[in-house]
């Protein structure tokens with residue numbers, strides 16, 4: 413049976429893309445859209461304003477919205493059994509504590525970047541940092557569209573952590589302009605040579621395969637907090 417999947421957001425770019433991808437995927441079924449922006453909005457066909465309003469508890473809820481919506485979803489998930497796949501950025505420390513609390517009772521997969529290639533890049537950066545000699549240091553550059561609310565991006569912080577796991581954490585420079593989806597660079601310099609690793613997302617569709625893998629994984633996982641790597645390797 414196809415896995416009943418709910419996508420948060422009614423008009424968002426990721427929300428629309430993911431709802432379409434779920435609808436087009438035979439082992440997943442779009443059980444509705446969850447509009448958490450305005451809980452008082454009149455419900456429309458296939459659109460619900462709360463988890464409790466859904467005719468049946470969904471297996472998985474996918475959330476790429478805004479921290480206000482994510483917090484509302486996390487609170488609702490304390491009472492309604494479902495797995496969560498969370499990609500929303502800009503969560504505060506308090507929000508993350510709530511997410512960890514929910515993950516004690518529900519499967520929750522959270523990733524700063526659902527590109528499978530970025531997951532590979534992070535692993536490679538960790539191996540580089542472990543292998544290069546002490547003369548090498550690094551910096552991370554984080555480029556996003558002007559509307560992005562948080563800086564540095566969680567992806568930039570994750571790249572910096574991958575390098576910094578075995579040596580000094582690199583500084584991060586964030587640039588916000590134009591409408592580019594995202595670009596992350598790790599620049600590293602040693603004695604007379606440099607490395608530059610760049611990952612650029614031109615279209616949000618780059619995140620879709622990772623999100624669908626996360627939905628399938630979360631739908632069968634035990635309660636706990638998971639990363640994209642768990643879904644890609646599990």
Ligand SMILES: NC(=O)c1ccc[n+]([C@@H]2O[C@H](COP(=O)([O-])OP(=O)(O)OC[C@H]3O[C@@H](n4cnc5c(N)ncnc54)[C@H](OP(=O)(O)O)[C@@H]3O)[C@@H](O)[C@H]2O)c1
Nearest residue numbers: 421422423424425426449477478480481499501524525526
């Ligand atoms: N982790 C990743 O790999 C990844 C990749 C891409 C994007 N993201 C993140 O995903 C999020 C959405 O990105 P996007 O490009 O789709 O943005 P977007 O097109 O601006 O859409 C924003 C979404 O947030 C919802 N929203 C806005 N304010 C809200 C509120 N106060 N309460 C509840 N919901 C609210 C909107 O709901 P309505 O549709 O109902 O208006 C809409 O669905 C951002 O946080 C972005 O950084 C993460």
